Amino acid sequence: MMKNINIGVIGVGVVGTSVIKILQENKEIISARAGANVVVKKGVIRNLSKARDVNIPLSDNIDEIFKDDEIDIVIELMGGVEEAYEIAKKALQNKKALITANKAMLAYHRYDLQKIAKDIPIGFEASVCGGIPIIKALKDGLGANHILALKGILNGTSNYILTQMIQENQDFNDALSQAQKLGYAEADPSLDINGIDAGHKLLILASLAYGIDAKPQDIIIEGIESINSDDIEFANEFGYSIKLLGIAKKEGNEVELRVHPTMINKNQMIAKVEGVMNGISVIGDRVGETLYYGAGAGGDATASAVISDIIEIIRGKSSLMLGFENSPHTPLSLKSKDSIKSHYYIRLLAIDKPGVLAQIASIMSKNNISISAFLQKESKQKNSAKILFATHVTTEYAIKNTITEIKKLDSILQEPYIIRIEDE
Ligand SMILES: NC(=O)c1ccc[n+]([C@@H]2O[C@H](COP(=O)([O-])OP(=O)(O)OC[C@H]3O[C@@H](n4cnc5c(N)ncnc54)[C@H](OP(=O)(O)O)[C@@H]3O)[C@@H](O)[C@H]2O)c1
The missing domain is CATH 3.30.70.260 (ACT domain)
Incomplete structure (x- = not known):
């Protein structure tokens, strides 16, 4: 008989609900792949009186998860930075494996968590481009390579807005309200359009690619708010498309990191990533260019990444959180802006x-x-x-x-x- 692995989910909102549903609805394939039954023992939320679409025991007391010796894996899906970090720390201090989709928290605290975790596994595939397994690609698949460059459309909302502006001649505000109507943009879309969300994700990828411990304030981050039809016409005239790109490039022992609207040649593959989709091009010194494309957000795509981490942790295959031993990797430094x-x-x-x-x-x-x-x-x-x-x-x-x-x-x-x- 297969053993049970118990998980506690902190935050049962868009992603948490999808995780719980997929674990129930795809139970057989997931347990066959993991070699164990995954049981959601408890979900933690703020407001117990809110109607929920899940059928699991719920609590508003996070300590119930930490004190439960039967819970093996804690999944943090509540969002925020400092409170989520304290919770992630507590999970590790209680010797529980941790999975998080929280790119904002990781943008500031990924190295702190790696230090605390030591050999306790941490999964964060869901924190960058939900449906695209880019974390595993950088940590494992491209492990033999020096990463020469990485360019990514890391935020679906801003890509949708730019696509509407370019293809439908909409102005920024109309494209943004359409994105909100379709549920692509949050009620407060500021982190999507000002580039900060993409910046958080680029910093996480840069740790995996280069071992660079940079924070959002250390790099250039600009959004798409000021782009207008003149810019789009100029780009068109000279054969460019405009994308909000996260860019990382290695030159010698320096790495440059930046997020900003970028004119790129229309013929580049990444220029063809349209609408809410995400796409990333990674150039390794041995493999050459590799491309990754898929849904960047949404409950199910993000939950798919969370569950891939659950499976990996159960199989005992998880590696060092950020992919590097402390030595003897050549230290790279961040290029000045x-x-x-x-x-x-x-x-x-x-x-x-x-x-x-x-x-x-x-x-x-x-x-x-x-x-x-x-x-x-x-x-x-x-x-x-x-x-x-x-x-x-x-x-x-x-x-x-x-x-x-x-x-x-x-x-x-x-x-x-x-x-x-x-x-x-
Ligand atoms: N949505 C996406 O497409 C997506 C994609 C990639 C990554 N993410 C990341 O995934 C995380 C969750 O996102 P989401 O969209 O699922 O958020 P959400 O729908 O707002 O859900 C957040 C959940 O956390 C609970 N919560 C918040 N603060 C809490 C606290 N102090 N104690 C206990 N529970 C608390 C909320 O409880 P109540 O329900 O009682 O309010 C809610 O259930 C975030 O870090 C986000 O950046 C989301």
């Missing part, structure tokens, strides 16, 4: 009078920036023109200085806007 290099697209709104372009060109030349493409368009605003251009490769430092100086010109009518261009 200012020294990151890119091509840039710049959008300006300026008074339409002689000499303005010359002033802008002179500031750019002073900062050693040269222009590779240029478009001037009429503006609805009287006596003004939209000036759109792309630059050859330069540094964040040079572009920041250039924008600061351009902003000071009397002829500039609006905050300049930049989008980075990935030409490789």
